Amino acid sequence: MAYTVGQVAKAAGVTVRTLHHYDEIALLSPSGRSGTGYRRYDDADLERLQHIRYYRELGFPLEEIAAILDDPASDPAAHLRRQHELLSVRIRKLQEMVTAIEFAMEASKLNIPLTPQERFEVFGDFDPDAHAEEAERRWGGSEAYRESNRRVSGYTKDDWLRNKAENEDWGRRFAEVMSSGAPADGPAAMDLAEEHRQLISRWFYECPYEIHTGLADMYVADERFTAYFEKIRPGMAAYLGDAIHANAITRA
Amino acid sequence: MAYTVGQVAKAAGVTVRTLHHYDEIALLSPSGRSGTGYRRYDDADLERLQHIRYYRELGFPLEEIAAILDDPASDPAAHLRRQHELLSVRIRKLQEMVTAIEFAMEASKLNIPLTPQERFEVFGDFDPDAHAEEAERRWGGSEAYRESNRRVSGYTKDDWLRNKAENEDWGRRFAEVMSSGAPADGPAAMDLAEEHRQLISRWFYECPYEIHTGLADMYVADERFTAYFEKIRPGMAAYLGDAIHANAITRA
DNA sequence: GCTTGACCCTGACGTAACGGCAGGCGGGAG
């Protein structure tokens, strides 16, 4: 089977100019030419182009692609395996970026400033792992966030103000309960924990008890969230965490 | 908090030159300068750079990034939401590419040629959906493939030859059973189906009954795989599919 | 107070991977 530049370009989703370029730099030279000088690509050329496209998508420079494709030590199957592996790595990285964004969203909701490291940790070359799993457990595969996005995108400035007011009002009342000396697993604290859950459900995303306790753990474990609540009243993060857990256990 | 170019560059994982460039084109101009002309970046600048990095990772040209960041209609939270959405789309596309590669690997194992469309379908702008789910069901999240990759990468030319020989031998014997008139759910066919499963387990990846039946379905449903088996003996694809299912039911 | 090495500045040119034309030939459908 022989194909013209135009046909190949259309099939592969590239421009004719790109194929000309690949020919110029000898990355992909058509296996033949017609009598009148037209480029003729065959199936082997297409396979090569397929690999080129995948490696390009993975960010390899053309020169490097030429080198690895012309390396006699690796056959087509080896390239497929390699691409598979690289794609998997890429996907994991993007998933990390997603959880980083989710973190930033949560932080911005509470007006918690991010440190430079936090802003860019996904871009640097630090250690990965375990991180994505954490977030998955916390937010159940970010379904909650998708929901949150849908809703929040419709909010007006006014909505935000009301949200903030409600939030502050809740904070005040919660601090009062703490001051009264009531236990975190008592009815007053639990009622406000429940109110907190419903606040989130109403304004951001459906927040069942498991997710709520996940948030509670984050409020306690993560110093930035901790600091946010501590600023309202010292000891509030831990107290709120306990109240949320108690509330979840008795009501769920 | 104020940072120098070098500090910002290091934190954000870019070069100083890049920051100079962003300053030149007014994409990110530091909020101030020291008395001696040194650039001073503050936290707001970092936030902007954070968005720039995400949009860049998503493939946006700098000019466009400048436009959307300077658009007064969208605040930081809107950018986060947008980036979240775009990243999700990106991840889905890469996952499609992964399954396409897995398909190509399976096809190359059986020497089935791919059509141009098949080679490049993930690059064109066609309809997505449902596709990834399919593959997930078939191969259980590609864990099988990872396993396969690990093993296959250690194979020598000799291994491949022995694999091919075993495979062909199996094909011959299976065709004989068909010719003998034995039913697909009879012991002879089922034994060879089981042998097929163990062949895969031994050479490529641990192949439990569910995955084996998944493969069986693919052999029947996909014309390229069907054609492969039909060439050995007409009717073989369906017959093998039945045998694998019968084997899975009785042995599992 | 002076050196020194790491850091910063502004040009200015280089590069990768094409995009986009111009000017001209080819080819097949009517």
Next chain:
DNA sequence: CTCCCGCCTGCCGTTACGTCAGGGTCAAGC
């Protein structure tokens, strides 16, 4: 035979930086 579309080969333009060159700066140590 014509017409339009597809192909050819230059060749210049563009994006997003990389890479010096030549020169000022800052803080630490002697």
